Amino acid sequence: MPEYAVSVKHVSKKFKLYHEKRDTIFEAATSFFQKKLHSEILQALDDISFDVKRGEIFGIVGPNGGGKSTLLRIISKIYAPDSGSVDVKGTIIPILALGLGFHPELTAITNIYQSSILLGFPKHEISKRVDDIIKFAELEKFADTKVKNFSNGMQMRLAFATSVLVDPDILIVDEVLAVGDIRFQKKCAETILSFKKRGKAVIFVSHGMDVIQEFADRAMFLNNGKAEKIGSPADAIAAYGDFCRARDKLDDSSNK
Amino acid sequence: MTTIREEMWKFKGILFNFAISDLKIRYRNSILGIFWSLIEPLLILGVLFVVFSTMFKFEIPNFPIYLLVGIVCYNFFKNGTTFALNSLTNRSALMTQIYFPRAIPPISSGITAALILILEIVVLAFFIVIFQFAPPITILLLPLVLGLLFVLVIGISLPLSVLNVKYKDTEFLWQVIVSAGFFLTPIFYQFDMMPAQVQNVLQFSPMVQIVTMAHHVVLYGTLPTINSILFAVGSISVITTVGYLIFRKYQAKVVEEMW
Numbered sequence: 232m233p234e235y236a237v238s239v240k241h242v243s244k245k246f247k248l249y250h251e252k253r254d255t256i257f258e259a260a261t262s263f264f265q266k267k268l269h270s271e272i273l274q275a276l277d278d279i280s281f282d283v284k285r286g287e288i289f290g291i292v293g294p295n296g297g298g299k300s301t302l303l304r305i306i307s308k309i310y311a312p313d314s315g316s317v318d319v320k321g322t323i324i325p326i327l328a329l330g331l332g333f334h335p336e337l338t339a340i341t342n343i344y345q346s347s348i349l350l351g352f353p354k355h356e357i358s359k360r361v362d363d364i365i366k367f368a369e370l371e372k373f374a375d376t377k378v379k380n381f382s383n384g385m386q387m388r389l390a391f392a393t394s395v396l397v398d399p400d401i402l403i404v405d406e407v408l409a410v411g412d413i414r415f416q417k418k419c420a421e422t423i424l425s426f427k428k429r430g431k432a433v434i435f436v437s438h439g440m441d442v443i444q445e446f447a448d449r450a451m452f453l454n455n456g457k458a459e460k461i462g463s464p465a466d467a468i469a470a471y472g473d474f475c476r477a478r479d480k481l482d483d484s485s486n487k
Numbered sequence: 488m489t490t491i492r493e494e495m496w497k498f499k500g501i502l503f504n505f506a507i508s509d510l511k512i513r514y515r516n517s518i519l520g521i522f523w524s525l526i527e528p529l530l531i532l533g534v535l536f537v538v539f540s541t542m543f544k545f546e547i548p549n550f551p552i553y554l555l556v557g558i559v560c561y562n563f564f565k566n567g568t569t570f571a572l573n574s575l576t577n578r579s580a581l582m583t584q585i586y587f588p589r590a591i592p593p594i595s596s597g598i599t600a601a602l603i604l605i606l607e608i609v610v611l612a613f614f615i616v617i618f619q620f621a622p623p624i625t626i627l628l629l630p631l632v633l634g635l636l637f638v639l640v641i642g643i644s645l646p647l648s649v650l651n652v653k654y655k656d657t658e659f660l661w662q663v664i665v666s667a668g669f670f671l672t673p674i675f676y677q678f679d680m681m682p683a684q685v686q687n688v689l690q691f692s693p694m695v696q697i698v699t700m701a702h703h704v705v706l707y708g709t710l711p712t713i714n715s716i717l718f719a720v721g722s723i724s725v726i727t728t729v730g731y732l733i734f735r736k737y738q739a740k741v742v743e744e745m746w
Contacts, residue, residue, distance in 0.1 A: 246743070308586035311739045325584065332581030336512045345508070348501050349587045 235282040235320065236401050236432035237306060242315035244276040244301055244456075275301045277456040278315070283401075285320075286430045288423065290437060290447030290464060292471045298456040299436045303327060303403050306434065321400025324350055328405065330386045331393060335379035339370060339389055342378055346390075347397045360396045368392035369415075384411055391415075395422050402426060404435040420446065440468050498588055505595035509570070510602060524603040525610055528558050535675045547677060549706055552611075552620050556705050557674030557698050559607045563636060564694060565665050567600035571644030572651050572658050579745040589738040593648035597640045604633070623708025632700045632711070635719060639693050642727030645734035652744045653737065672698050690714075693722040 249270045276298045283289045291299050304310045306317055307325035324331075331346040343364055347357045365374050368388040378386060388411060394402060402423070411419065423446065426433055437443055443450055443464050450467035452460040452474070460470035514520040535554055539545050547553050574592035575582065582589075615622055651657040672694045678686065689695050696719035700711035711719075 304583075309583060309742055327584050330580070330584070332578075332584040334508070334512075334578075334581070336515060337508060341508065345501075345504060346581075346585060348504065349498075349581070349585050351497075354500065 234284055235318075236285045236287075237283040237320070237323075237434065238318040239282070239302075239306065240280050240316050240318070242276055242279045242302070242305060242312045242317060243274070244298075244305060244310065244313050246273045246275050246301075247271075248273050274456045276305070276312070279453075279456075279458050280315075281451060281458065281461055283432045283434055285400075285432055286427055287448045288427050288433045288435070288446050290435055290443040290450035290467070291453055292437065292440070292443055292450060292467055293453035294474075297453045299453055300327065300405060301456075302453065303405055303434070303436065307403060319401060322351060323401040323403065324394045324397065324399040325403040326390050326394050326405065327403070329383055329390070330378070331390045333378045333386060333390070336377060338375050338377055339365065339368075339381075340374050342389070343393050347393060350397070350399070352397045357397065364389075364392045364396045367396060367418075384415075387411055388415055391419060391422075395426070399431070401432045401434070404433065406436050406438055440471075443468060498591055501587070501591060502595045502598055505591060506598035506602060509596060509599045513599075521603075521606070524606055528555075528562055528607055529610065531558055539675050545676060549618065549620055551614060551618055553702065553706060554675055555611050555614055556701050557672065559604065559611055560633070560636060560698050560701050561669060561672060561674055561694065562607060563600055563604040563633070564640060564668075566603055567597045567637075567640035568643050568647060568661065569665065570596035570599055571640075571648045572661060574644075575648045575652050575741060576745065582742050583745055589649070589741055590645060590734070593644040594641055596648075597637065597644055600640065601637060622705060625704040625708050625710065628704040628710070629701060632697060632704060635723060636697050638727060639697070639723045642723065642730040644730075646730040646737075649734055649737035649741050652741050668692070668694060671695070673702075674698060690718055691722055693719055693726065696722070 247270050279298075279302060281289075291302070293299055301310065303325060304327065305312050306319065307323060307327070308317075309325075309327075331342075331350075333342040333346065337345065340361060343361055344354065344357055348354060365371055368385075368391070370385060370389060370392075373381065373385065378389075381389070391411075404423075423433055423435075427448075435447075447464045449462065450464040451458055452467040452470040454471075454474060459474070460467050510521065514523065517523065519526065532551070532555055535558075536551055539554075540550055571593040574596040575589065578592050581587075647657060647661060671689055671692065678689075678695065678699055681689065696715045700715050700719065703709050703711045703715075
């Protein structure tokens, strides 16, 4: 058994950005043939390397557009990296946005099955746990309701409950738990800590520095696609704080 | 190549799950529900039957059955490929959040079309009884012909699904091809009514060969000609291979085009 649960090695990713701005009708008409002129390359991730051990909670902080979501998507195999590699030991569940890709026209129960089968969990295992999932999500009255009628908080609860109860080896959480109420947030925190105790790995993104400080064992500050700092949560938060102050200063001086 | 196939095997359970939920979603909020897939071919059959048996007076024996066999085959082709066109974009919420093989949505839309095909075959059987047509023993070969058609549908669905994410033109272009194809396939006429030069070109169309083969086994009680089989298997192999290569080229990055 290798020591790490997730190993990210020299991962880089570029995106092509297309600019849709057209000034003249002629430009709009010819833009079809000149698409290349209207695009630029965005280096979303630049040579990122880190390991997450089993039993470790790894936090990621950084400004919007810094590459956090792209990195989580690459670890979850949704995007393919341009170069570098990601090695994941065990089953992995990413909670990247509201829901686990829930289909609005399907019921809560059907969605639990669909998402967890897609994540690679056998159907009979899910059948055993489906009642617990509904109970954990506190959605007993809505088990057979279509997800389109759910509030954001309810969708999030269902996604989180599904993710933790199918019990993956690695859990990936993007800044999403903020939509739950305080009681549910507390429940999430307890669950994440119990994951850690049972030797599972958790990677999470948060803009709440106190959350990172409290839960993460190590953290990374990601900015402009670069890992500016990997170390203790305090170090990463400090690096992020320095960056924010420098940026504010720049804004102030340019405003004057 | 092996990795995609191995992955598909692992996820085979989800294929039917998707196919059935697609069917449910397709007919939600409709009173007649899945019966629409029966009514639609019946209406086309009615119109074609009236037009070509009274106005043009085509003298094809057992014309209603002849028509229905062609319509059932062509509908399967049309449904399978057009469901596949938006199969990936319809699931963009899922695809941007969970990794699973990209081939699952287009293949499961082929299965959705196959479920509808089964219903339409029930209608065909019903008409065979009504018109007191005694089908020949070769009708037992129809599943083989439809199996070949299924391969064609998947071979076209795979590239259409990925291309349509990046180039929305695919959908418009494909709809034109499907509409034109209906008239270029011997559904309401016989292939040898066409001028010889046209026949020389159209014989490469897999749908021409498949519909002809279906007519042979259901109506005439003859085996498909060697020529038909060679042209059908040949064109379908080429299309499916090229389709698979296109799919393989685009599939890794297809999610990045979705937002």
